[in-house]
Amino acid sequence: MIAVAQADLRRMLARRGLILTSVVVPIAIVLILTGVRIFLHSHNPGAHPTVGGETLFAFISIIGIVSVVFGTVIGAMFGAEDVTSGTLRYILLTGFSRLRLYVTRIPVLAIVAVGVALPAFVLLLIGALALPHAGEPGVTASDGGRLLLSLVLNVGIYALIAYGIGVAIRSTGGAIAVALGLNLIGISLFNLITLAVPGVKPWLLDNALTRVTDGGDTSIVIAIVALIVWPAVFLAVGLVRALRTEA
C-alpha cells in the first residue's frame, strides 16, 4: 500500500497547473498584503507604524479561506477523477481492491491539500516575525501553533469531505459545487438551525473547528468528536458508492 500511496502522491503532484496554482495564489495574496502594508508604512509611518507582527499575521484568515477552496477542489478532483477519466476499471483490473484504493488515497489527499497551503503560511509567519512591528507584540509560538492547527484542520477536513462527495457523485464540478456550498452556504443554514435547536451548535463543523483552535465554553470533547464525525460521514458515503460503482 505504501508503494501505491507514493505512486498516487507523485501522480497528484504531476498535476502541475492545479498544484502550482494552489501554492502560488495564497503566496501571491501574502505578498500583495505585505506589499500594501510596506507601502502604507513607508508613506505614513505615523499612521501605520507596524508592517509585521500580529497585524500582518491576522491575514491568515484570508489564506485559510483560499486554501480551503483549493483543498476542496483538489479533494473533489481526486475523488471523481478515476470515474470521469475511465481509469478506475484499469486500476480494478490489477486486482487492487476498491476498499484499499479508497483508504490508501485518504492520507495522500490530506498530505497534498495541507502541503500546498503551508508555503503561504510559512511566508506569512516569516513576514510577521521579520518585518517591523513597533508598539505591537510579536507573533508567539503559541499563536503560530494555534493558527497552523486551524489551517491544517480546515483544509484537511474540507478536502476529505470533498473527496467523499467526489467519489459519491462521480463528477468533479458537482463535487466542488457541493463541497464549497457546504462550506460557504451550509454554515449560514446550520446557524439558522441552531436558533431553533441550540443544542446542535457544538456539533456544527465550524463551531467545532473554532472551539478546538481558539477555545470557548462548549465541550472540547464534543468538538473533537464532531471534527471526526463530519469527514467520516462524507467518507462513508463515498466508500459505499466506491464499493458499488460499476467501473
Next chain:
Amino acid sequence: MADPIIRCQGVTRTFGNRTALNDVTLSVEPGRCFGFLGPNGAGKTTLIRCILGLAHPTSGTITVRGFDIASDPAAALARVGAIVEEPRFYGYLSGKQNLELWAAYVGDDAITRVPALLSRVGLDERSGDKVSAYSLGMRQRLGVARALLSDPEVLVLDEPTNGLDPDGVAEFRVLIRSLVEQDGRAVFVSSHLLDEIEKICDDLAIVNQGRVITSGTLADLLAAGGRELTVECDDATRAESLLRTLPTVTTVTRAASGTLSVQLSPDSPETRAGVNRMLVEAGLAVSRLEPREDSLEERYLSLVHEAGEA
C-alpha cells in the same frame, strides 16, 4: 487438451427488459487467439465486462484461470490483462509514468518490466511524452503494455483496432500474433471487423443479439459453410445432368460460358477427386476443377441472417 483459460457457462445479462447476453457458453483455450465477432450492440462489450468482473451476469458462471470471477476476482484477474472499450490513462502523466503508476497497483516486480514493455510496443522513444499528446494508436499500444504488466496468461481486448489507421491496424495485428505465437499467451479479442478476426484468430464465436450462434475453430467454421466447385469440361450439358444425380450435390448452375458451379452440401463426404472420377469415368474431358470455400464474411452474413430469420 488443457483446461480452458476462460469458460463462460450459460451467461445471461439483462438490463431491465433488454437481454444483452442470452445463455452464452464458450471456452477460450490457452495459447490461442479467440475472436468474439458480432455486430455493434450484439453484447460483446457486456460479455467482456462480465469476464473481467466489471459487471455481473444476471445468471450463469464465468471462470478465469479456473477461478470463479464472482467469488474470487483477485485470483481470477491476477494474471489477466485487458483493454475495455478504449485504453484510458492520466493524460497529464507521460507514458512511462502511467506504466509506473499501474505497476505499483500490480505490485510484485511489475515496475522492472516497464522499460521492456515500452520497447516491445514501440513506445520507448516517446515514453517521456505526456499521454495527452499520444495518437489513438499509441494509446492502444500503451494499453497493451499496461495489460502486459502482470505478465498475463490471457489478454482480453475489446475492439482493439477501432479508430486505427491501416498502418496502426497492421502493427497491432503483428503485436497480437506475437503475443500468441512467441509468448504462448491466450488472447480474447472482440471485434465487428471480419477481416481483422480472420487474420489474427485461431478460434471464434459469432454473437448476435446477445446469443452465440456458432463457435469453434476458424478453419472448421469456414469448412462448415458449404463447399463449391467450379467445373469446366467438354460437354457441360451432360456433366450438369450427371452431377444432378449425386445426392450430395445441392445445386448446379451453368454460366453462359459453360462453366458449372457445383454446390456440395456442408456435410457432404464428396471430394473433388470423387467428382472428377465420376466425370472422367463417364467419358468427359475435365479441363478445370477448382474448389472454393466460403469466406468468413460469407459465413458470418449467412449465420447472422439465419439467426435473424429464426
